[in-house]
Amino acid sequence: MNQSHILEILSSLQALVTESHIVYTSGKHGSSYINKDALYPHSAETSQLCRLFAEYFAQDAIDIVIAPALGGIILSQWTAHHLSQLHKREVLALYAEKIEGTKDFVIKRGYDKLLPGKNVLVLEDVLTTGGSVKKVIELVRTHGGNVAGLGVLCNRGGVTQEEVGSVPKLQALVSVSLEAWEPEHCPLCAQDIPINTNVGKGREFLEQKKKSY
Numbered sequence: 171m172n173q174s175h176i177l178e179i180l181s182s183l184q185a186l187v188t189e190s191h192i193v194y195t196s197g198k199h200g201s202s203y204i205n206k207d208a209l210y211p212h213s214a215e216t217s218q219l220c221r222l223f224a225e226y227f228a229q230d231a232i233d234i235v236i237a238p239a240l241g242g243i244i245l246s247q248w249t250a251h252h253l254s255q256l257h258k259r260e261v262l263a264l265y266a267e268k269i270e271g272t273k274d275f276v277i278k279r280g281y282d283k284l285l286p287g288k289n290v291l292v293l294e295d296v297l298t299t300g301g302s303v304k305k306v307i308e309l310v311r312t313h314g315g316n317v318a319g320l321g322v323l324c325n326r327g328g329v330t331q332e333e334v335g336s337v338p339k340l341q342a343l344v345s346v347s348l349e350a351w352e353p354e355h356c357p358l359c360a361q362d363i364p365i366n367t368n369v370g371k372g373r374e375f376l377e378q379k380k381k382s383y
């Protein structure tokens with residue numbers, strides 16, 4: 171599967187919109203929009219994308235896949251399933267979860283005891299700053315797992331493998347620009363490119379603009 175096929179899957183579900191004119195919740199404008207939650211209800215498409223993770227990391231002798239909850243659980247399950255099929259041996263699917271009221275993660279439920287000495291693939295849906303997944307990577311290492319790589323659905327912050335704890339491999343299915351502008355400095359507005367009213371806050375922005383005339 172090539173990049174355009176991946177984009178096609180995500181676009182058809184409105185999980186990803188690129189080369190558009192989007193109004194974000196923050197009020198800023200930009201050209202791309204990602205909504206991972208629009209992907210997960212569709213198990214066939216989710217499975218297809220996770221198959222790609224399995225293929226990308228097929229040579230890395232992965233024993234365990236782990237991802238941060240909640241969305242990550244779905245990625246972890248499907249990818250471990252495909253790796254198990256590829257290798258004809260069981261690859262485990264685990265998840266790390268947020269410690270309530272904090273931004274920190276924990277690996278509990280006995281999953282931490284499965285990690286020592288194992289090759290671990292870490293997954294994340296959207297990489298913006300990489301902060302959350304970096305914590306999961308550190309946790310895996312603390313529990314004695316060997317982080318073999320990081321797979322992400324979408325790298326929207328241009329995050330590098332060094333920034334997330336120097337993982338040996340970082341594979342993003344798609345990379346999109348995070349660049350955003352205040353409306354008055356928006357180059358897309360300046361070029362009169364129509365605002366996307368299907369996703370984000372485009373419709374509200376246009377209604378507000380109409381009122382102010």
Ligand SMILES: [Zn+2]
Nearest residue numbers: 199356358359
């Ligand atoms: Zn604009």
